[in-house]
Amino acid sequence: MLSIKNLTASINGTPVLKGIDLEIKAGEIHAIMGPNGSGKSTLGKVLVGHPSYEVTGGEVLFEGKNLFDLEPDVRARAGLFMGFQHPIEVPGVSNAAFLRLAYNKKAEAEGRDELDPLEFDDFIREKIKLVSMKEAFLDRSLNEGFSGGEKKRNEILQMAVLEPKLAILDELDSGLDIDALRVLGDAVNKLMRPDHALLVITHFPRILETIRPQFVHVLSGGRILKQGGPGLAIELEERGYDWVVEEAATGGHR
């Protein structure tokens, strides 16, 4: 589904990603872990086409297509999604209207029927149950005045509405208490299908107790230093990240 080859990227002329290789197949759940500032969010944002980042080398194929030939909105309609670490607030744009617009743009692209406001109302009512969101949040402006946790809930609601093939979830657990984390983790699991895939970006292993990855990658200094199975997340929980960096420095990498 996603194939990243030797990807390098920079922001404001500073290289942040220094050669990333990653393969994600349908049905797989991958986790990217690593210390703060290692480039995790950058990787996600480069994949979804954030204009602040410059891709300086490498190649990314999504479903066989060169990702960097596609505008961000085309990537989204093709099934790529990122739940952001810091979702922004958009005053004046009603959450419900925005969600319906996003849904209909994707439906249109896929040749499915668009939903009118009444039909969408029924549709969204089911979806907000999935993330245990109160209906009042639909009438509010998109993310405006939402707490950190409410914004994360709204990101997963958007994911539920768009049903992306590949969802990148960046630090889903930040701003969430234990209960909310479990609710959203369960929601993500329910949305997962054999023809979908997930890339979970996290500094803390906690979220991986609910969303269980088959593959764990440790990113540090813009490079993937170590890859492993679910056991690696547990090891990182116990030992932190330093040993991975040291091991890589002394040549133990791969």
Next chain:
Amino acid sequence: MTVAVPSALLADLLSAPRPAEWEALRLAAEARLAGRELPTPRDKGWQFTDLAPLSHTSFAPAPEATADISADLLPEMVGTRQVFVNGRYAPHASCVSALPPGLRFLPLTLASEACHCLGTLAPETARSPFEDLNTARFEDGALILVPKNLRATLPLHLLFVTRAEHPCAVFPRVLIRLEAGAELSLVEEHMGHGPYLTCPVVEIQVGEGAILRHERVQRDHATAIHLATLRATVAQGGQYHSRTLTFGARLSRQEPSVRLAEGAEATLDGLALLGDGQLADTHSFLHHAAPHGTSHQLHTCVVDGQARAVFNGQIRVAPGAQGTDAQQKSRNLLLSGTARVDTEPQLEIYADDVKCTHGAAVGQLDPDEIFYLQSRGLDLEAARNLLTYGFAADLLERIPVASLRRALRRLVLARTHASALGDLA
């Protein structure tokens, strides 16, 4: 009696016969106009707003006309509406069958009490010549009197329609008085067709503890000129909340001034949605004359094409007006490289224990916001339009009359090219 010629335009407008009533008032206004010129960009307060287009046109008095307003009726107010066409009361288009007992809502020419009130409800500030012009030549207007403690549940609708084949001028006049403890919601709308000049004057007196909510919609024709004056006094503990929405006219100016007594509250919000070569100027004056008053002012402009927005927000806190809380914010969105905004606060604070904040922002759409919407599948154009709509529509959400809120949302949708996005309301 002959009048000394003030300027070609003013002379033109005064050449119309003086309407029969209120002669003393009219003569006084004419006397003040004698020798006056139109303001020019050299005059204080007019440096950005050039009235030269006025002096190239000869405006005749507006002829009698009829108008079909069936499409402009708002369901909440079908029985509480007054319509004026070309400055004259239009009885067949008006209907006041649903007024609560005791509330007076009449055309001025039928209101005996009007003569005591005209020109007296609100204190004079610096008069623009257009206010005096209105006094000298208005044909009719509306009187609204809400008696003590009456809380009107239905809003009132005041509709001024102008139809001009040739350049002509109208002078709508409105007098509003809320006695102590009264409450009223009013929608004042200006619209029309053709190259007219309208100079409305609104005088407002809000009594002790009374509350007036005032929505002002200016959707005049694209070739029209709208020069409005509003003066309000708010007595102790009273509240005046207004929202002025500017969509139309090639040239418009709003000069609201509000004087607050002890513990009084005012909101003076504005939205201007401008394109092509439109110019919209707001020069407001909030006068905290006594302690513990509160005022909020949010002025929003969305400016496209070669349009230009001007905002000057004067706030005066009088000596002794301790505990005043005044907040002013001017936010402006420029949609083209040729659009322009000139915004300035003008704070005059003569008391020491006050809280006054002001801020002004002029900018383009935020690239991070555009990207966020794109990342959910909206193309660039849809994202831009949705954000533009959101920037403008923020102010509409607080309009208390549902049908007006919906109608204005549609208007803003169309003006921000967001209609294609479907029903966003």
